[in-house]
Amino acid sequence: MKKWFGKIFLPFWMCIVGVIAVVTGCLYFRFIADRIYEDSTSHLKEIYGQVNRSFGIFIERNWGLLENWSDYLVLVDNEDSVPEFMEEKKEKWGFSEFYFIGADRTCMAPDGSVITAELTLWDELMQKRQPVMDGISIDRNELIVFAVPAIHGTYRGFDYDAIAITYTNADLADSLNVDAFSGKAKCFVMHEDGSVLLSTQTGGNVFENYLVYLNAATDLTDEELEDVRNDWENETSGLLQCNIGDVSQCILYMPVGYQNYVLLSVVPEDTMSAGFLSVQKMTANILLLLFLLVGVSLFVVVIIRGRSQNRRSRLELQYRERMFDVLSNTVDDIFIMLDHDCFHVDYVSPNIERLLGISAESAKKNIRIMEECVVGDEVIILKAELEKIPVQGSVFREHEYMNQNTGERRWYRITAYHMDIQDVAKYIIVLSDRTRDQKMNQDLQEALAIARSANEAKSSFLSNMSHDIRTPMNAIVGFSVLLEKDADKPEKVREYTRKITASSNHLLSLINDVLDMSKIESGKTSLNVDKFSLPELFEELHIILDPQAKAKEQTFRIYVQGTLHEELIGDKLRLNQILINLLSNAIKYTQVGGKITFTISELPNPAKQFVKLRFVVQDNGMGMSEEFQQHIFAPFSRENSSITNKIQGTGLGMAITKNLVELMGGIIHVESETGVGSTFTVELSFTLPEPEQKEKWYLHKVSRLLVADDEEEICHDIQELMRDSGVEVTCVTSGAAAVEKAVRAHEQHEDFHVILLDWKMPGMNGMETARRIREQVKADVPILVLTSYDWSEIEEEAKASGINAFLAKPFFVSTFWQTIRPLFSDQTQQQETAFVPEGVMKGKLFLVAEDNELNAEILTEMLHMEGAKCEVAVNGQDAAELFLHSQPGHFDMILMDVQMPVMNGYEATRQIRSSAHPEAKTIPIAAMTANTFAEDVRNAIDAGMNGHLAKPINMTAVRELVSRLLYTEGKGDHT
């Protein structure tokens, strides 16, 4: 109701009031104007009535004068006095000339000059003897003549019957002029046909016929003009209103009263009513002023109220805007309001700068600037789409936006609403941050995908594993059956047991991988960080992998680029696992006769206490498809091809490798091409140990080293590597040069302490060089041969040539040191190499804690085979009780399974160690567990155990452990 009142009724009512006011005003002014016009015309008639009467008097006066002068002329005796008399009268009455008029229409002036004048009213003058007023033209001068019949007379011999005086137009204009009407009034005396006799126009009369002029120059109709003409003929007065040009004129005419002469006045209407109009104008102005004052007062009141209201509204609006700004700044939703018609941006929430990195001002200027933030080529909501949204409707879509300042990417749900806000159509666009939802969805999708993939992989894995496990198991079962059948055939028995062992080992590796992966996935993997030797690692790799490569007639090479730090701190076991995985895969998936290279290089690292190594395993094998490369590191993934399907594998190797690399803070990536080969690159960082003391070289009197290698780069590397050792390295690039250097040094009594020769040098090879040095120097200088080849076949020949030892390429200082150290030390130290005699367990009594009866039986049998005995406990508690109740020295060692019912191995060990048994602290306890990870070992040590044996039990490992615990370390306190 209130809205209806404000929106419809009030404007309507105001319009009505306005219309009434305007109509009333118009009627009032019309009334006033009519009254003024009536008064003005009345005034005009009065004035020109007076003029007309004056003109009549003027005519009569002229005629009277002429009649008087007629009498005078009759009586005058002396004609010569006439000119003077007339000059005097001319001066007095203002006429231009006096004439005697003869019957022959000639006229004579008092000076005797004679002219001819054609009087229209000649008959009236001469025949009817009536006074006349008429117009004549003398010498192109238009004159008005007043003439009266006179008594016949003679002047200067000229007979006359009438006399006349003439006036020029200018002479008479004054008698018709009025001071009123600002001098803008014109007055004419004309004949009834309109021909002008007299005019008050400035400059004289320019009209031949004013009726013609009225016809041509005014808007009078023919009927009106005809009426005028009739009025003039009938000597009737009249008043006309017409336009001449753009000016409204009032034309008043009235008969002069002589002949049909008409006196006509033309007055501009505005001039005629000027006085009245000024009153009208004043009245109007006063009323207008009053209205204006009232209006202005109302306006001021309205403005003040409006302003006050506006100010309140503005303050409220500002408050709301500020509040909205503050609110919007605290949320991650952007609000934009567009005008419905012109798409002008009315509002942009200020948080757009924080969220998208563009200012609200720039967005206001050009909303399309937001498109620059959209990631990808997607188009945000188009104008055409907005136009299609119905009122109260909306559309939405989602885009990823990038913050222009920070580069941060966020997902926004853009919702465009078509709103009607106080009858004004607006588009409101809200950009709601959906990054979390998007990420959650993405994570969920990824998780789902992973789960599906994992599920699929696991299904595939189980399928594969089923096959992979069944295959060795079948072999084991099958050969076990055959073994039973052929137990009496030693050859068969050995063959079957060898095959059962091989199948068992394969099965074991499968299980190890599965367990390893399971451990990694569960996040329980930890690193066993310790100092280790990189050369040793490579040697081990070489030892392990070279035979595999040779079996496939493959070339396997290890290259070192530049120099390397040899002593590192890291998890050697895991690094070994990574590299073995990569290298064994390379060997596995490279065809017979292929080539595998393993390249190690050190990457620049600004931190001195760290070193970053790059390991590159490259092969020219079968390679991988691009598709497979995408998920090669996913668990349970194997390339599905006719070739790979024939190769055994769990599909876990690369996943384990990647996880281990990442666990070590490194990166791994692969480049591969089907049929060309693959390259795996691993980059890992290691901590560097404290540098070794270089005094060891001095202590062993090694201060000069001669190196001969045709590859200058190797020479340079060796110099670099030995730089911190204090050993002076002399390099030559040929055997001959080496001989020369050695001989010269010997002659100077500065023999080299070690000579290092490359085996294969052009010209003189290493062995020949060594031979010549031995021949010429005779000194007992250790000569080593540096080679990347297998030297076993030439070892005897080399020794015969005087070569003391071989050193595998690449050159490592530590390896070099280990190689030459025995040459400078007591020979007894050469016996340090661990050797475990086979009878080390003979006669020993073991307490075996094993809940699995079969495993216990196997172990018992294997110990028996080693000449040892054992007592079996079925769980930890049983084992602890057996030990606690045993006499000191009864058991030599305890082999403790970890996972057992009732009490596990760790708890049992702790119970033993904490017991009062005399050997509680010293009895060696070794853990037996399928869990072979570093943390398992650490857990075992923490529980008080002395060693760790991985299941299934390998007797060689048992012998080594027993040897170490019982003979090398001896029994000690393990608290």
Added chain:
Amino acid sequence: MRKRAILLPLTAILCLTGCSNSDRNDITLSIMGKQSDLNKSYMTSIFQQYEEETGNKLRIIAYEDTEYESIASAKFEAGDVPDVFLHFNNADLNRFNVDENFCYLNDQSWVSELSEGAKAYCLDADGNLLGLPFWENSVSGCYYNKTIMDGLGMKPATTQAEFDTICQVLADTGYTPICWPANGCAWMPQFGMDPIFADDPSVLEKINRNEITYADIPEIHNMVQWISDAAEKGWFGSDFLNVGWNEIGTKMASGDAVMTFIWDTWFYTDLPENGTYTVDDFALMPVFMNTVDGGTYEGGNLNMMMVNKKSSNKDAALEFLAFCAEPEHYNIAFDGIATVNCFVGQTTNIQSQMVTDAESSIKANQRVSTASSRIIGYSGDDVVLAFDSMFRGNTDVTGCVEMMDNYRIEEAVQQGITGF
């Protein structure tokens, strides 16, 4: 058709004559003039007659009207003077160094053939005949649309006051009273100035001796004031600043303007034939410019042919003028042309009814063209510039008069006139 019957035998005779003079074919006379002047039918006619009868050739050198004076004077300065040079009257001739370049023609046999009126326009201040007037001899005055005036019941003015009243009445009635071509038309003010200098020769003498200036002459000021007022009152119309030579005909033929200051032959040569009004609708009254109460007419504006006294073809050029002054030649050329007689034997031309009707008024108020031809340094173009400046509000009446003086004196100084 009757005219052609007469002309054909005459042409045949001329051709025969031309053939007999074939030994003079090598003479080529150069004639320099304005393009529009040289294209007049009577000019082309006399040229054709001359070439056909004498066998001589005429090399017509024509320039655009607006460029003519400047190009011609430049050529004269460079010594490139044609055999025959066409120029309007004896006005502005100083720049062409008349004494040095042109023959005085007082002793030519054809001088007696000239009407006195025409001859007067070709004399210099010393009474030397400078050229042969071969042109439409016309009467300049205020030509008004009689049909419109009669239609309004109005009669022509006999005094300045009446003229002003007529102008105001016409303006009030919605007409443009006067077509004033302010855009480059130089002749308008000179009509008003003629009475000042023609009626009192002492004024002319003083101004030519630089003893007085325009500013010292009240009538000049009155004239400029009247022109200024007329423009202010709208008597020239609203667009008169853009009205030039080409627009006069349109305005007059359409009835947009009722009066203009021009000459009678213009109506036969330049009034558009397809307009509402034709020559029969016009009549003549004096020019009123507030310098003389009864108004004034200016006598004919004649183009004259002058002979280069240094030309190797001087004799041939003089013969060419004599050829033109022969009745049988000029009567062919001016056959049917509306003009007042230049030659006493002129019989084939027609005289306009407008001039005939106003004969007594012309007789009473006609003056020889004095301002443009007699005032040293006078240039119609300069006067146009001064008025243009005033019309555009850049200067007032006094400034306009001062500009007219400055231009005039500057020109006189350039001409090296004694006293300036």
